[in-house]
Amino acid sequence: MRYIAPKDAADLDAIETREWLDSLDYVLQSGGPAKVARLLRELTIHARQNGVKLPFTANTPYINTISADEQVLMPGSPDLERRIKSLVRWNAAAMVVRANKAEEGIGGHISTYASAATLYEVGFNHFFRGHEHRDGDVIFFQGHAAPGIYARAYLEGRIDETHLENFRRETKAGGGLSSYPHPWLMPDFWEYPTVSMGLGPIMAIYQARFMRYLEDRGLKPQSNSKVWAFLGDGETDEPEALGAMTLPAREKLDNLIFVINCNLQRLDGPVRGNGQIIQELEAAFRGAGWNVIKVLWGREWDQLLAKDRDGVLVKRMGEIVDGQYQKYAVSDGAYVREHFWGVDPRLLEMVKHLSDDQLKKMTLGGHDPVKVYNAYKAAMEHKGAPTVVLARTIKGYGLGEAGEGKNITHQQKKMNEDELRAFRTRFGIPISDAEVGKTPFYRPAEDSIEIKYLRERRKALGGYVPTRKNRSEPLKTVPNELFEEFYKGTEGRKASTTMVFVRLLSKLLRDKDLGRLVVPIVPDEARTFGMEALFRAVGIYSHAGQTYEPVDMDTLLYYKEASDGQILEEGITEAGSMSSFVAAGTAYATHGVNTIPFFIYYSMFGFQRIGDLIWAAGDARTRGFLLGGTSGRTTLAGEGLQHQDGNSQLFALAYPNCVSYDPAFAYEIAVIIQDGIRRMYVDQESVFYYLTVMNEQYAMPEMPKGAQEGILKGMYKFRNASKPDAPLRAQLFGSGAILPEVIKAQEILESRYNVSADVWSVTSYTELYREGHAAERWNMLHPGDKPRVPYVAQCLKNAPGVLIAASDYVKAMPDAIDRWLPRPLVALGTDGFGRSETRASLREFFEVDYRYVVVATLSALARDGTIDASVAAAAMKAHNVNPDKANPAVS
Numbered sequence: 001m002r003y004i005a006p007k008d009a010a011d012l013d014a015i016e017t018r019e020w021l022d023s024l025d026y027v028l029q030s031g032g033p034a035k036v037a038r039l040l041r042e043l044t045i046h047a048r049q050n051g052v053k054l055p056f057t058a059n060t061p062y063i064n065t066i067s068a069d070e071q072v073l074m075p076g077s078p079d080l081e082r083r084i085k086s087l088v089r090w091n092a093a094a095m096v097v098r099a100n101k102a103e104e105g106i107g108g109h110i111s112t113y114a115s116a117a118t119l120y121e122v123g124f125n126h127f128f129r130g131h132e133h134r135d136g137d138v139i140f141f142q143g144h145a146a147p148g149i150y151a152r153a154y155l156e157g158r159i160d161e162t163h164l165e166n167f168r169r170e171t172k173a174g175g176g177l178s179s180y181p182h183p184w185l186m187p188d189f190w191e192y193p194t195v196s197m198g199l200g201p202i203m204a205i206y207q208a209r210f211m212r213y214l215e216d217r218g219l220k221p222q223s224n225s226k227v228w229a230f231l232g233d234g235e236t237d238e239p240e241a242l243g244a245m246t247l248p249a250r251e252k253l254d255n256l257i258f259v260i261n262c263n264l265q266r267l268d269g270p271v272r273g274n275g276q277i278i279q280e281l282e283a284a285f286r287g288a289g290w291n292v293i294k295v296l297w298g299r300e301w302d303q304l305l306a307k308d309r310d311g312v313l314v315k316r317m318g319e320i321v322d323g324q325y326q327k328y329a330v331s332d333g334a335y336v337r338e339h340f341w342g343v344d345p346r347l348l349e350m351v352k353h354l355s356d357d358q359l360k361k362m363t364l365g366g367h368d369p370v371k372v373y374n375a376y377k378a379a380m381e382h383k384g385a386p387t388v389v390l391a392r393t394i395k396g397y398g399l400g401e402a403g404e405g406k407n408i409t410h411q412q413k414k415m416n417e418d419e420l421r422a423f424r425t426r427f428g429i430p431i432s433d434a435e436v437g438k439t440p441f442y443r444p445a446e447d448s449i450e451i452k453y454l455r456e457r458r459k460a461l462g463g464y465v466p467t468r469k470n471r472s473e474p475l476k477t478v479p480n481e482l483f484e485e486f487y488k489g490t491e492g493r494k495a496s497t498t499m500v501f502v503r504l505l506s507k508l509l510r511d512k513d514l515g516r517l518v519v520p521i522v523p524d525e526a527r528t529f530g531m532e533a534l535f536r537a538v539g540i541y542s543h544a545g546q547t548y549e550p551v552d553m554d555t556l557l558y559y560k561e562a563s564d565g566q567i568l569e570e571g572i573t574e575a576g577s578m579s580s581f582v583a584a585g586t587a588y589a590t591h592g593v594n595t596i597p598f599f600i601y602y603s604m605f606g607f608q609r610i611g612d613l614i615w616a617a618g619d620a621r622t623r624g625f626l627l628g629g630t631s632g633r634t635t636l637a638g639e640g641l642q643h644q645d646g647n648s649q650l651f652a653l654a655y656p657n658c659v660s661y662d663p664a665f666a667y668e669i670a671v672i673i674q675d676g677i678r679r680m681y682v683d684q685e686s687v688f689y690y691l692t693v694m695n696e697q698y699a700m701p702e703m704p705k706g707a708q709e710g711i712l713k714g715m716y717k718f719r720n721a722s723k724p725d726a727p728l729r730a731q732l733f734g735s736g737a738i739l740p741e742v743i744k745a746q747e748i749l750e751s752r753y754n755v756s757a758d759v760w761s762v763t764s765y766t767e768l769y770r771e772g773h774a775a776e777r778w779n780m781l782h783p784g785d786k787p788r789v790p791y792v793a794q795c796l797k798n799a800p801g802v803l804i805a806a807s808d809y810v811k812a813m814p815d816a817i818d819r820w821l822p823r824p825l826v827a828l829g830t831d832g833f834g835r836s837e838t839r840a841s842l843r844e845f846f847e848v849d850y851r852y853v854v855v856a857t858l859s860a861l862a863r864d865g866t867i868d869a870s871v872a873a874a875a876m877k878a879h880n881v882n883p884d885k886a887n888p889a890v891s
């Protein structure tokens with residue numbers, strides 16, 4: 001056999017490869033892509049059968065998904081669009097630079113928008129449909145790109161120079177602009193908050209699904225609307241960003257388009273310096289069943305790729321890691337020629353006609369409007385799956401020496417005069433050298449072709465985006481009949497507040513007006529809360545209906561899935577469920593539909609786990625009811641440390657527009673929910689509700705006369721002391737499942753210790769706290785006027801005796817109202833980690849059962865000198881309370 005020198009082996013390899021490629025080209029030309037695909041599939045099978053181990057890959061080569069041949073021409077005027085984009089770029093940069101001119105700069109970001117400008121402008125000029133369009137879109141803008149969105153709104157004449165000047169100066173007269181998308185702060189402009197990274201993508205996914213839900217249930221006309229979510233490549237590391245990615249593919253949500261701005265950088269440095277974020281994302285999304293469109297290279301590269309007969313260029317493109325690509329972005333053409341092209345003479349040959357300067361200027365796909373247009377067009381037309389556009393860009397594009405592609409670019413907020421001049425020149429902004437240092441904003445005249453073009457484009461596409469407004473008709477009334485039954489109590493029958501809530505929910509669902517608007521949401525906990533009867537009654541929503549015979553078909557309460565099902569049974573995802581809650585609770589603005597979401601979950605996995613999404617819900621002016629089920633540190637027996645919630649009421653206090661309650665009785669729940677629907681859907685207040693509901697069963701009493709107002713304000717007298725003139729007096733506060741313990745303590749105190757106590761049901765420490773502080777603040781600002789008296793103080797004005805509060809939450813709750821009480825109170829609460837035990841043992845452990853209420857009362861009376869300490873000590877003995885017991889807060 002003839003010895004083949006290594007060099008010849010390489011040559012032979014090349015010849016062989018060439019022959020195979022030629023054959024493939026022949027099949028492609030004669031039989032088309034489908035035939036090539038079939039042939040490759042068969043080749044793969046054949047190779048496998050013969051023992052060839054093919055490595056798994058979910059990737060395609062590192063080139064554009066849409067080839068140059070498939071590309072269409074872009075409609076409209078590319079020149080005008082480029083000019084408009086340049087103006088937006090300038091104004092976006094100018095507003096940030098001006099906001100940071102002063103010593104005490106107030107931040108802002110230039111480089112995120114600089115990299116994403118084309119991605120947005122192509123959308124604004126050709127794709128994003130406003131709410132006046134029958135297929136109006138929902139768009140989640142990347143938070144840090146906000147300056148660009150403002151700069152465009154300025155050109156559109158929707159915001160003026162004062163606004164731009166007051167970017168991040170929101171308290172300024174004339175109006176400021178919020179740092180990021182915040183509907184709470186700019187309710188006519190922003191629709192969805194996105195700046196907490198990862199929340200935009202997951203909310204977008206569930207928004208797309210909720211749009212289908214509204215259409216399938218006939219609450220909204222069928223449409224071709226899309227949900228667009230713009231996100232950063234670094235952002236995809238947030239678990240929420242990709243955590244729900246299988247849902248839209250499974251549900252074939254072709255109304256969803258993600259656009260990931262792959263500038264290969266995040267805040268500190270490269271996203272994947274030693275790898276390729278685009279390929280990583282491609283594999284993940286393709287694996288999950290998405291339509292993936294890579295937009296990596298601009299048009300200049302098409303000619304080079306056409307010359308790449310041997311695939312050397314494609315191979316070279318695919319072997320460079322992102323850190324190195326970033327290096328090319330900041331280097332000159334000579335460096336790129338040497339290091340990128342110089343590794344193979346065939347590559348050098350390909351670019352020998354290009355100067356170093358031309359090499360340097362070869363644009364990336366995400367900066368080429370034609371490439372981006374084609375990607376969006378394909379995304380709009382794709383059927384049966386969501387689309388992700390992976391667009392490659394350069395962070396800080398256009399900033400040149402001021403930061404383009406550099407690791408510091410995310411934090412770049414200032415530009416010196418030279419840098420501004422270069423930026424101005426690069427984008428052709430008509431500002432003179434003399435003026436440029438002042439970074440003036442620039443808007444062409446109203447009748448200029450740029451402004452006319454931009455307005456005309458938005459008009460054709462259904463109005464400006466983003467625009468937010470309430471598009472729904474308020475409900476007229478909340479029918480009383482639905483709630484009255486609960487005022488009567490259960491006549492001795494035992495029920496839990498969860499059962500009460502579920503019964504109320506079932507009634508609401510059956511109501512002829514309200515029923516269809518109710519959206520029950522559960523993360524795989526319906527059986528936990530005894531809601532399974534609803535499966536059959538209203539069905540579980542599934543676009544596909546039910547394509548199988550459910551295993552419990554022969555039972556009354558079978559697991560019924562239906563395309564017009566009403567329940568959103570989300571599976572084990574509180575984050576996903578919360579995103580549905582946001583979609584349903586903002587539909588009054590987004591879709592003009594007053595849907596009323598009720599999201600019930602394990603209370604520990606709410607504020608504690610997905611608090612940031614709840615915060616975003618508040619920002620988005622979401623309406624609806626969150627129900628913290630199985631709540632109470634001692635009421636949920638057995639489940640232990642990770643489940644037993646004694647915190648959520650405290651967390652809820654910090655959410656400004658969250659109205660929270662810890663109700664004990666059926667009528668309290670009825671009053672709160674009835675009033676909640678009124679406030680949110682009749683009066684259109686931007687609040688949402690949080691109610692904790694429990695699984696302990698006890699008899700539900702009848703509502704005391706006139707209790708409604710107090711229930712809503714946060715406290716009311718549930719039961720009077722039987723001997724108001726007794727010498728020993730106490731005021732006992734109880735909440736939620738601990739209220740029955742307090743009532744029991746009242747009886748023991750009266751019968752055994754001659755202490756006569758009033759019992760108050762405290763439904764909401766947070767409401768009392770807020771009202772008290774509001775009164776105090778008013779008093780501070782009006783020193784000469786008659787002071788306002790907080791509601792708590794009014795309730796307790798002449799109340800005699802010691803004050804004892806017990807709840808299943810941390811002691812900070814009652815402490816929050818202490819300042820407005822006539823005397824300091826004694827707080828009993830559940831500070832500390834929970835543990836698995838029975839209910840009674842837990843209450844003993846956390847010192848919140850009736851015995852501790854008795855002991856705390858007697859002990860407080862002894863401290864006051866009203867009784868002898870020995871009485872309290874004897875009571876402790878009688879009730880087995882060990883004074884040397886370890887402190888549960890720290891054990």
Ligand SMILES: Cc1ncc(C[n+]2csc(CCOP(=O)(O)OP(=O)(O)O)c2C)c(N)n1
Binds near residue numbers: 144197231234235271
């Ligand atoms: C939850 C959360 N963590 C951290 C941040 C702070 N932060 C803002 S932008 C940013 C980097 C963004 O990188 P990338 O997603 O790649 O967006 P780019 O600006 O590159 O387009 C970080 C860490 C944040 N906004 N939200």
Ligand SMILES: [Mg+2]
Binds near residue numbers: 232261262264266
């Ligand atoms: Mg990035």
